Amino acid sequence: MNLAMAERLPPDTLHAEGLAWPLGAPEAQHARQVEGPAPLLGLAAVETRLGAHGFGPFTSSLRAGERVAILGPSGAGKSTLLKLMSGERAARRGELRFDGVPCARWALPALARRRAVLPQSFAVAFGLPVELVVSLGRVARDHDPGQTGIVASALALAQAAHLAGRRFDTLSGGEQARVQLARVFAQVWDEREALVLVDEPLAALDPGLQFELMDALQVFSAERGHALVAVLHDLNQALSGFERLWLMQQGQLIADLPANRHAVGALERLYGIGLRCVDGSDGGFAVITQRCVASNAEVPA
Amino acid sequence: MFAALLLAALLAAQFGAVGIQWVDWSSAWSPAGADAPVSAGAHVLWNIRLPRVVFALWIGAALGASGALTQALFRNPLADPSLLGVTGGAACAAALTIVAFAGAQATLPMAWRPWVLPVSAFVGALSVCFALDRLARWVTPGSISGLLLTGVALNAVAVSVIGLCTYLATDEQLRSLSFWTLGSLAGAGWPLVAAIAVLVLGAAWRAQRLARVLNALALGEEVAGHIGVSAQHLRAQAIVLVALLCGFAVAWCGTIAFVGLIAPHLARSVVGPDQRKVLPASLVIGALLLLLADTFARTLVVPAEIPVGIFTALIGGPVLLVMLADLARRRGGVG
Amino acid sequence: MRRLTLPADASRRAWLLRAGALVATVGSATSARAAAPAQRIVSIGGALTEMVFAIGAEPSLVGIDTTSLYPEGVRKLPNVGYARALSAEGVLALAPTQVIATEDAGPPAVLRQIGAAGVPVTILSANHRFEGMLERLQRVGELTARVPQATVLAQQLRADWARAQAAVVARAAARTNAQAAPRVLFVLSHSTSQVMVAGAGTSAEAMIEYAGAVNALAGFKGYKPLTPEAVIAARPDLILATEQGLQAAGGTAGLLKLPGLAQTPAGRPQRIVALEATWLLGFGPRLPAALQQLDAAFAAALKA
Numbered sequence: 001m002n003l004a005m006a007e008r009l010p011p012d013t014l015h016a017e018g019l020a021w022p023l024g025a026p027e028a029q030h031a032r033q034v035e036g037p038a039p040l041l042g043l044a045a046v047e048t049r050l051g052a053h054g055f056g057p058f059t060s061s062l063r064a065g066e067r068v069a070i071l072g073p074s075g076a077g078k079s080t081l082l083k084l085m086s087g088e089r090a091a092r093r094g095e096l097r098f099d100g101v102p103c104a105r106w107a108l109p110a111l112a113r114r115r116a117v118l119p120q121s122f123a124v125a126f127g128l129p130v131e132l133v134v135s136l137g138r139v140a141r142d143h144d145p146g147q148t149g150i151v152a153s154a155l156a157l158a159q160a161a162h163l164a165g166r167r168f169d170t171l172s173g174g175e176q177a178r179v180q181l182a183r184v185f186a187q188v189w190d191e192r193e194a195l196v197l198v199d200e201p202l203a204a205l206d207p208g209l210q211f212e213l214m215d216a217l218q219v220f221s222a223e224r225g226h227a228l229v230a231v232l233h234d235l236n237q238a239l240s241g242f243e244r245l246w247l248m249q250q251g252q253l254i255a256d257l258p259a260n261r262h263a264v265g266a267l268e269r270l271y272g273i274g275l276r277c278v279d280g281s282d283g284g285f286a287v288i289t290q291r292c293v294a295s296n297a298e299v300p301a
Numbered sequence: 302m303f304a305a306l307l308l309a310a311l312l313a314a315q316f317g318a319v320g321i322q323w324v325d326w327s328s329a330w331s332p333a334g335a336d337a338p339v340s341a342g343a344h345v346l347w348n349i350r351l352p353r354v355v356f357a358l359w360i361g362a363a364l365g366a367s368g369a370l371t372q373a374l375f376r377n378p379l380a381d382p383s384l385l386g387v388t389g390g391a392a393c394a395a396a397l398t399i400v401a402f403a404g405a406q407a408t409l410p411m412a413w414r415p416w417v418l419p420v421s422a423f424v425g426a427l428s429v430c431f432a433l434d435r436l437a438r439w440v441t442p443g444s445i446s447g448l449l450l451t452g453v454a455l456n457a458v459a460v461s462v463i464g465l466c467t468y469l470a471t472d473e474q475l476r477s478l479s480f481w482t483l484g485s486l487a488g489a490g491w492p493l494v495a496a497i498a499v500l501v502l503g504a505a506w507r508a509q510r511l512a513r514v515l516n517a518l519a520l521g522e523e524v525a526g527h528i529g530v531s532a533q534h535l536r537a538q539a540i541v542l543v544a545l546l547c548g549f550a551v552a553w554c555g556t557i558a559f560v561g562l563i564a565p566h567l568a569r570s571v572v573g574p575d576q577r578k579v580l581p582a583s584l585v586i587g588a589l590l591l592l593l594a595d596t597f598a599r600t601l602v603v604p605a606e607i608p609v610g611i612f613t614a615l616i617g618g619p620v621l622l623v624m625l626a627d628l629a630r631r632r633g634g635v636g
Numbered sequence: 637m638r639r640l641t642l643p644a645d646a647s648r649r650a651w652l653l654r655a656g657a658l659v660a661t662v663g664s665a666t667s668a669r670a671a672a673p674a675q676r677i678v679s680i681g682g683a684l685t686e687m688v689f690a691i692g693a694e695p696s697l698v699g700i701d702t703t704s705l706y707p708e709g710v711r712k713l714p715n716v717g718y719a720r721a722l723s724a725e726g727v728l729a730l731a732p733t734q735v736i737a738t739e740d741a742g743p744p745a746v747l748r749q750i751g752a753a754g755v756p757v758t759i760l761s762a763n764h765r766f767e768g769m770l771e772r773l774q775r776v777g778e779l780t781a782r783v784p785q786a787t788v789l790a791q792q793l794r795a796d797w798a799r800a801q802a803a804v805v806a807r808a809a810a811r812t813n814a815q816a817a818p819r820v821l822f823v824l825s826h827s828t829s830q831v832m833v834a835g836a837g838t839s840a841e842a843m844i845e846y847a848g849a850v851n852a853l854a855g856f857k858g859y860k861p862l863t864p865e866a867v868i869a870a871r872p873d874l875i876l877a878t879e880q881g882l883q884a885a886g887g888t889a890g891l892l893k894l895p896g897l898a899q900t901p902a903g904r905p906q907r908i909v910a911l912e913a914t915w916l917l918g919f920g921p922r923l924p925a926a927l928q929q930l931d932a933a934f935a936a937a938l939k940a
């Protein structure tokens with residue numbers, strides 16, 4: 001952890017109500033790990049570079065069944081962190097462990113059964129039929145007797161059953177998103193406690209669709225005990241659907257907070273905006289963005 | 302589809318410069334004694350025309366399969382094995398052999414001389430293809446589109462070498478080179494046909510086993526990694542197969558354009574885009590295409606012969622235009 | 637009679653077949669004649685075709701290649717295409733008893749196939765020398781069973797050659813006091829983009845030397861692309877070209893527009909000699925006549 005970074009932010013943001021873990025303090029990490037079962041995913045000082053920009057070091061861990069939303073301004077490195085976590089990008093320094101085994105030792109097909117990724121873009125060449133695209137989620141399995149049934153169920157869960165039989169390149173953006181989501185479902189359908197990573201996939205979709213699909217994703221993960229990590233821009237989605245928030249800024253993970261009202265202040269400082277909490281009738285709450293009013297906190301450069 | 306292939310082959314064998322009667326066909330079943338005279342028609346049929354017809358089928362299949370593999374690798378229906386440097390390497394080696402090493406050929410024993418050009422072209426095709434792969438891994442590691450661009454660069458180098466050879470060539474060398482470039486299936490005997498049959502069957506079997514994971518590449522390299530398919534591993538295997546199949550075809554027959562481009566496209570329009578079906582269909586359609594082109598090539602201006610590459614280009618050009626129009630229409634129509 | 641399925645030449649083929657059948661029946665009726673079997677010759681190479689015509693064996697000729705352009709009647713015969721890209725079936729369809737070819741003929745696999753079908757293929761290689769031409773003539777005579785005619789023709793050609801060479805020598809003798817042998821540059825220009833000049837070991841140089849001149853370009857073998865510096869350094873007194881090449885370059889004016897040519901001793905007074913390509917470089921039976929005309933043309937151009 002970059003202590004210099006921590007020093008720049010006012011101390012009360014980090015230790016508000018004693019509910020946030022001080023970041024990267026090795027003793028605290030160690031204590032946390034000793035408490036519960038072995039983490040699904042563990043990052044230990046993982047760093048990488050993209051040209052002149054450094055990302056990391058990231059130190060954190062994730063347990064099965066947790067739901068984490070990664071938030072931060074553009075260019076903060078959210079997608080890079082997600083790529084590190086999915087194993088798509090190799091870390092230059094530090095170690096990433098998945099199910100206790102270092103990422104480098106995982107064979108690709110085996111890793112594909114334990115973690116699924118929904119990417120940002122959906123391009124598929126050759127106009128493959130929808131069922132083939134969904135069944136490709138399970139291509140790494142040599143022997144797959146229940147595939148047709150799983151594909152059908154995955155399509156149904158993603159509200160895409162009516163798209164069966166169509167070619168992928170004839171679908172609209174929203175329909176393509178649903179089919180790709182079905183692919184992710186199919187990939188870890190019959191696994192337990194796997195990891196699902198989602199990278200801003202629903203950003204360009206209409207609000208109704210966004211709700212449907214996030215719901216489907218959360219129901220799916222909850223049923224199977226999967227951990228869900230999503231990069232989001234929608235603060236309300238993050239606050240309502242997820243339990244943990246990872247805040248990123250300029251390539252660093254600056255906060256790991258539970259998703260409740262107390263995180264709102266950190267969010268305001270992260271994005272440089274004002275947020276007004278509004279209580280909902282069901283006990284939940286929503287935030288409404290407003291322009292930043294004068295505050296004594298540093299505005300992120 | 303195979304039945305159509307067989308029928309087409311039989312029909313093609315019937316047409317040709319020399320007239321064939323039924324008795325010539327039946328001479329295969331009732332072989333005469335060693336000293337009994339074989340009619341000229343039968344001789345031409347069994348020793349010249351049938352080997353050529355079967356050769357055209359196998360070469361067409363090889364080109365079709367390598368085209369399907371290349372398109373799957375680059376995820377682009379307009380990709381062609383020449384992008385991997387196979388034709389460039391073969392042409393480069395052929396040009397060098399014809400022009401630069403013309404004198405050296407005179408020192409070889411007569412029996413070896415006919416083999417010099419095809420063998421060197423094959424070696425050239427393989428080495429440029431593999432060099433391209435290595436170079437691309439070094440310059441743009443881990444990217445298949447980097448492979449494409451490196452291929453463009455390497456092809457440019459090959460073209461300049463060929464240009465240099467053309468510049469330095471004498472008149473006869475120039476004619477030899479341009480005829481090699483136009484492509485021809487002449488002169489195939491049964492041993493050569495057997496060799497290519499073995500190669501195509503082996504490579505096709507291997508490629509079929511890759512077909513399932515080749516589908517995964519269509520989702521993109523990153524997504525392929527997510528679902529457990531190593532794009533790098535796949536790329537290496539695909540390149541080896543394309544180099545062998547297309548390299549052999551180009552080395553022996555010169556550059557025969559468009560078969561590798563069109564056969565997979567036609568296959569996709571018939572059986573759909575699933576690679577498990579596209580690969581075998583490309584084999585058959587490639588074979589049919591080349592057989593058709595070769596039959597025209599050797600019967601239109603009897604007793605002379607038009608290089609077969611001209612016909613594949615004649616058929617291929619318009620088909621390519623139709624493909625482009627179709628693609629554009631489809632892209633424009635997506636909501 | 638074998639049935640030949642050739643759509644394009646069907647009618648002419650039918651005529652030939654009928655004529656051939658007539659001759660065959662007439663021939664077989666007179667058993668004395670039946671001793672010499674009907675010959676069907678395919679000739680590949682312009683010079684060889686000319687030789688076949690010159691010794692009167694043209695009734696046996698059933699096929700020629702693209703370089704066989706003389707005499708005029710030869711173009712009516714079936715054309716087996718470019719010598720380097722022969723078709724086995726195409727040649728065999730003409731039912732030849734003998735194939736006579738230059739060393740250019742190919743591809744080798746096709747020649748093997750023709751041979752394997754029982755048709756002898758004889759390759760007569762060329763050198764650019766008169767004696768070599770006579771040897772080929774003799775071979776052609778043997779292959780077409782017209783040895784006496786070939787011998788007679790050879791004698792005649794030797795006489796013509798001696799006369800032509802005598803004229804050359806006489807001209808050279810008349811000249812030696814005044815100046816050296818003329819320097820001649822041969823320009824091969826099939827297309828404006830590809831202009832070549834002849835160096836050592838080419839048929840053009842052989843003809844130039846036979847005519848008592850000297851190749852202006854020295855130091856390289858074969859044909860090379862034309863460079864202005866080389867041409868000016870060569871200081872040719874005469875430019876030699878083929879008629880077809882001269883036409884392709886756009887006549888005398890067009891040829892002189894090529895870089896460097898106008899600045900040579902040949903270019904300024906426009907001393908260009910052009911002869912028809914197969915006449916000049918064919919090295920066939922018309923060689924003595926060609927030498928004579930070349931010599932006269934050189935003399936005329938130098939005087940001008």
